[in-house]
Amino acid sequence: MGKKITVQDLLNNTHLEVVSGGDYLDRPIVTEDISRPGLEMTGYFNYYAPERIQLMGITETSFASRMSHDELMMVARKMMRPETPVFVVSTGRQLPPEFMQVAKEEKIPVLSTELTSSKILSNMTYFLSGQLAERQSVHGVLVDIYGLGVLITGDSGVGKSETALELVQRGHRLIADDRVDVYAQDEERLVGEPPVILRNLMELRGVGIIDVLNLFGAGAVRSHATIAFNLHLAKWQDDQKVDRLGNGEEVTRIQGVDLPRFVLPVQTGRNLAVLIETAAKNFRAKKMGFDATETFNNNLNHLIEENSEHENN
Structure with missing residues (x-):
């Protein structure tokens, strides 16, 4: 489920100021959709959505200046309406006195900003889409490695938290341990964050729960991160088929978004933190067009061609 948020949350996270209704900032916001009520100003209410934030800009306020008091x-x-959460006025404009009067009667807050309608609309949409999006709880650890959100999953006891701790000690940042709340920012991006009760905390078998922020400082944690790929830690098995070239990328689907997935066999003597760092570097290099597997294949094909020419001669 998405979070329950209020007008106060919107005020705290966007460039808005209270004009009136400061005592009613606990009104809930239930949708990320925002209305520009231009048609409604003309009296057309067939498709009006009162549960949305109502954003009034230059167009709406200018039109209002030509309307009569009764209109x-x-x-x-x-x-x-009772379900209307808030009115927002952009570009430093003011609502008509009639609107202010009804807003006071209905206990609806009015907020304002000097930002243009397009900018405040973008800010509010970005905040609301993240807060109201449906969450999926994933068992794993999320770490920011070189700016990439790496979702580390695996069987219980495989060493996810211990590996994350070593990564933190190596200068990377923890987002969530044990459970990651994941939501779709859009059709292509997944964002992960910790549940409130587990924020900045990590459980280590034999040690207990530690506060990463307190032990390692503010630079060791992050509140959320876009997930770049999923690295699954699998216990080593002798008959296990292992991708030797790195061209066997899998995909896991979370919240309707396809996420690249790699399997890393866990075996005594393997330094998982270093391997995960390298996997993150290699992933970024591929995104920049540097593919070591492709280079190897090209070199191999070139060698085969040379040997074939030599045999023909």
Whole structure:
């Protein structure tokens, strides 16, 4: 489930100021959709969505200045419903006195900003989409490695938390341990964050729960991160088929988004932290167009061609 957020949360996370209704900032926001009520200002309410944030900009306020008192009162009473969370006014504009009066009567907050409508709309949409998106709980550890969010999964007891601790000691940052709340930022990006109860905490068998922020400082933790790929730690088996060339990339689907997945066999003597660091570097290099597997294949093909020419001669 997505988080429950209020107008106060919106105020705390965007460039908005309270104009009126400061006592009613606990009103809930239930949708990330935001309305620009231009048609409603003309009296057309067939498809009005009162549960949305209502954003008034230059167009709406300019149109309102040409309306009569009775027209403004009629429109204001139709727009301001019990489920309407807040009115936001952009570009330093002001709501008509009639709107302010009805907002006070209906206990609906009015917020304002000097930002343009497009900018504040973008800011609010980004915040709301992240907060209200459906969450999926994934058992694993999320670490920021060289700016890449790496979701480390594996069987219980395989060493995920211990490996994450070593990564933190090597200068990387912990986002979540044991459980990662994952949501889709859009059709291509997944974001992971810790549950509130586990924020900055890590469980180590034999040691107990530690506070990473307290022990290693603010630079050792992050509140969230976009997930670049999933690295699955699998216990080594003698008959296990292992990808030797690195061209066997798998995909796991979370929240409707395909996430690259790699399997790393766990065996005594393997330094998992160093291997995961290298996997992150290699992943970034591939994204930049440097593929070692492709280089190897090209070299191999070139060698085969040379040997074939030599045999023909």
